[in-house]
Amino acid sequence: MFNQGLSLEQAPPASIPFRFFLTAPLFGILLGLVFFFYPLESIINQYSPVAIAVVHLFTLGMLAMIIFGAMQQMMPVLAGAVIKKPILFGNVVYLSLTFGTLFFSASFLFSNKILLIIGAGLLSLSFLVFFASAIYLLFQVKFLTSTVSAMKFFSICGIITAILGLYLATGYINENLGAQHLNFVNSHATFGLFGFGVILIMGVAFQVIPMFYVALDFPKFIQTKIPLIILMIIVLFALFLFLEIDIYVLKVIVSSMFILFSIYGLNSLNNRRRPVFDVTLWFWKFSLYMFIISMLNWLFIPQDNMFTIAVLFGLGFLYSLLQGMMYKIIPFLSWFHLISQGHISIPTMREMISEDMIKLQFLIFISSVFFFIIAGFLSNTFLYLGALMFIISNILLIFNCANAVRKYKQISKLNPLDTFIKK
Amino acid sequence: MTQSISACMTEDHRSCDEKFAQMETFVSQDNWVKAQSKFNTFNQNLEHHFNMEEAVIFPKFETKTGMMGGPTAMMRMEHEQMRNVLGQMQDDLKVKDKNHFFGLSESLMMLMQQHNMKEKQMLYAMVDVHLGEESEIIINEMQGLLTT
Numbered sequence: 134m135f136n137q138g139l140s141l142e143q144a145p146p147a148s149i150p151f152r153f154f155l156t157a158p159l160f161g162i163l164l165g166l167v168f169f170f171y172p173l174e175s176i177i178n179q180y181s182p183v184a185i186a187v188v189h190l191f192t193l194g195m196l197a198m199i200i201f202g203a204m205q206q207m208m209p210v211l212a213g214a215v216i217k218k219p220i221l222f223g224n225v226v227y228l229s230l231t232f233g234t235l236f237f238s239a240s241f242l243f244s245n246k247i248l249l250i251i252g253a254g255l256l257s258l259s260f261l262v263f264f265a266s267a268i269y270l271l272f273q274v275k276f277l278t279s280t281v282s283a284m285k286f287f288s289i290c291g292i293i294t295a296i297l298g299l300y301l302a303t304g305y306i307n308e309n310l311g312a313q314h315l316n317f318v319n320s321h322a323t324f325g326l327f328g329f330g331v332i333l334i335m336g337v338a339f340q341v342i343p344m345f346y347v348a349l350d351f352p353k354f355i356q357t358k359i360p361l362i363i364l365m366i367i368v369l370f371a372l373f374l375f376l377e378i379d380i381y382v383l384k385v386i387v388s389s390m391f392i393l394f395s396i397y398g399l400n401s402l403n404n405r406r407r408p409v410f411d412v413t414l415w416f417w418k419f420s421l422y423m424f425i426i427s428m429l430n431w432l433f434i435p436q437d438n439m440f441t442i443a444v445l446f447g448l449g450f451l452y453s454l455l456q457g458m459m460y461k462i463i464p465f466l467s468w469f470h471l472i473s474q475g476h477i478s479i480p481t482m483r484e485m486i487s488e489d490m491i492k493l494q495f496l497i498f499i500s501s502v503f504f505f506i507i508a509g510f511l512s513n514t515f516l517y518l519g520a521l522m523f524i525i526s527n528i529l530l531i532f533n534c535a536n537a538v539r540k541y542k543q544i545s546k547l548n549p550l551d552t553f554i555k556k
Numbered sequence: 557m558t559q560s561i562s563a564c565m566t567e568d569h570r571s572c573d574e575k576f577a578q579m580e581t582f583v584s585q586d587n588w589v590k591a592q593s594k595f596n597t598f599n600q601n602l603e604h605h606f607n608m609e610e611a612v613i614f615p616k617f618e619t620k621t622g623m624m625g626g627p628t629a630m631m632r633m634e635h636e637q638m639r640n641v642l643g644q645m646q647d648d649l650k651v652k653d654k655n656h657f658f659g660l661s662e663s664l665m666m667l668m669q670q671h672n673m674k675e676k677q678m679l680y681a682m683v684d685v686h687l688g689e690e691s692e693i694i695i696n697e698m699q700g701l702l703t704t
Contacts (some may be wrong), residue, residue: 210670213678276681344669347577401624406577409658409664465666472637472663481659482666 145205145216147470149223151538153202156231156461156536160194161452161527167242168520173513177440180318183195186241191447192325193234193256199455200333201523203462204284206454211340212281214270220267228427229259237302246306258293260290279356279520283336286364289330297321306345313375321372328367330451331391332360335459338398345461346414348405351397360388366390388428395421412491425451444505448523453498456530463534468539473550485537494533498526558692561613562680567671568608572601576665583649583657592649600640608698613683616694620686627679634671638664666680 146461150231158492167187168176175183175439205223235251239245267288274281298321304310311317342500343350350356365389402414427445437444469481503518575598582591614628640666648657687694 210673211677213674236656276677278677340673344673345665347573347665406574406581408577408581409661411662461666468663469667469670472640477640481656482662483655483659 137390143217143363144216145223147466147541148208149209149219149227151463151534152200152223152227153198153205154463155176155247155531155534155538156227157195157198157202157455157459158527158530160190160198161235161435161530163194163238164190165520165527168516171242173516177438177513177517179439179443180315182241182244188233190238191452193230193237194501195199196330196447196451196455198234199459200329201230201259201339202460203455204267204333206462206466207337208267208270208284210280211337211444212284213276214267216266216270222262226259226263226436233257233259241300243509249302251307253299257295257299260291264295266293268292279351279360280336280340283332283339283356283360284370286360287329287333287336289325290332290364290367294321294325294329298322304533305359313512314416316374316444319374322368323370324528325385326446327363332363334451334454335363335394336395339361340400341458344403346402346405346411347407348401351394351401354366355394355397359394363387364389384432388432391428393424395424395441403465412459412488412495413460415492415495416453416460419495420450421456421458423502441509442505448505449502453502458487459534463537467530467537471541471544473546476544476547479544480540486533486538487536490533490536492527494526497522497529501526559695560684561691561694562676562684564695564698565605565608565613566676568605569668569676571669572605573599575601576649576668576674579677580658580661580679582653583661586654587654588649588652595646595649599646602642603639604701606639609622610635611701612694612698613687615685616690621682627682631671631675631679633674634667637670638667638671641667648690 157338166185167190169524171183175181176187179188205216208216233252233255237256239248240252268286271285271288272283291388291502293438297317298487299320301314301317304314304317339351339356342348366383370380370383370387372378373383399418402421423445423520427450430445440520463483466480466484468482486535501519502524504515504522508515508519569677575594578597579591579594582588582594610632618624618628641660645660646655648654648660651702682689
């Protein structure tokens with residue numbers, strides 16, 4: 134186990150995380166396109182089939198896609214948990230997640246039950262393979278850090294989300310939703326977004342913020358207690374829903390935890406000791422501010438529908454942070470794999486993707502978030518503008534990331550020894 | 557109570573990170589004289605850290621566990637990678653190429669942190685298990701390297 138943990142051959146080839154990262158924005162483009170082909174009202178109503186398709190294009194095609202890609206790289210490094218056959222594992226998870234998401238979303242967009250059966254089957258395969266391996270590996274890790282603990286909680290929540298999702302899909306397939314359907318939907322969403330999404334992001338932030346920005350550590354209480362408290366609250370959440378107990382107290386506690394985490398994260402980033410300008414900080418800071426705003430919105434503003442909070446939380450918080458991570462991981466992996474292959478004359482991390490292009494992409498992305506939000510106050514017409522900007526920002530994201538991947542591929546084809554041969 | 561080897565080495569990682577950040581600060585201010593001086597300090601600290609591992613911890617660990625070509629070999633290889641990047645950063649300091657310097661420093665930072673994580677997560681934990689009883693002697697021996 135130990136030898137494998139430190140062997141380069143056991144780390145997944147760069148192409149594995151890259152394909153997950155480059156696919157996520159493609160689903161972003163599909164998500165944006167839905168706004169132009171379906172009535173806006175059906176997208177805003179969270180229980181409509183079109184909204185179910187849109188939500189899963191995001192949660193599966195973008196969120197899970199990036200998280201699964203990043204976890205394959207992070208588990209060996211941050212937890213010493215090495216996947217035995219990384220290429221086979223990566224291919225199975227990637228293909229089943231990609232096609233599963235496509236079939237699943239298409240089934241709701243085109244009201245086709247066969248597509249739903251195939252989609253649910255493929256997604257089950259993807260989640261089962263991923264989480265069975267993750268749980269098996271993470272629960273063997275002896276030296277527990279706050280990140281490893283958070284990864285364990287994330288895995289437990291992930292598998293519960295998948296089981297609840299499969300149960301719901303079966304209800305749609307059998308056309309029998311049952312009296313508790315909405316409680317199952319809300320439990321599925323809570324485990325997915327808070328457990329699968331937030332807990333993992335917290336765990337990664339505990340390591341990444343102090344490490345990459347030479348910033349303050351999160352306080353021990355936040356690192357060790359908050360993920361556990363959140364996990365317990367998610368379980369209580371589901372319990373309260375089924376027992377028909379008011380969940381407001383739980384909302385207050387969980388929002389306070391999230392806001393506390395965001396405040397410490399922002400404080401750490403604002404007082405970082407690395408003076409260098411780093412464009413990924415824009416994504417991190419925007420994300421954490423959006424997290425706070427989304428929680429305040431959830432607590433204090435009565436909601437006609439969940440669209441605004443979904444934009445604040447899903448795009449503003451989750452997606453911006455994941456994009457910031459991708460802009461760090463892709464150039465580093467490109468550089469790292471090239472240097473490990475023995476190449477000497479290679480671009481630095483900062484030369485892999487143009488910083489100006491990242492800034493442009495960020496500005497277009499936040500404009501899409503802005504337009505989506507003001508649509509709720511002014512006119513639904515702004516949803517079209519938001520969707521257009523979202524599509525453009527995802528095209529630019531692919532362009533930027535593919536640029537680094539292209540440079541990596543070009544150089545990795547060369548023989549490193551050619552550097553020493555004078556022509 | 558004697559400090560554990562992993563606590564001692566993790567503390568040293570943090571100290572190297574601090575020197576690294578100070579070096580970057582001076583480069584960002586175009587203060588090349590102080591940047592060079594901080595670079596030298598950082599380089600010495602990092603080299604001392606590598607020495608503590610390569611000259612003291614790794615041989616003792618290898619003797620005790622019989623693991624000769626595995627984790628310690630990988631760590632030595634990564635030390636070499638970092639030394640190479642440091643050499644290129646020194647070249648950038650000479651020609652005052654700020655952009656290229658920061659491109660490399662970013663890479664070095666990521667490389668160091670990934671390396672540190674592997675050490676903290678696995679190697680040091682194993683070292684504590686196998687060499688825990690000798691920790692006081694080992695820490696003294698490593699600190700003695702400072703003056704040599």
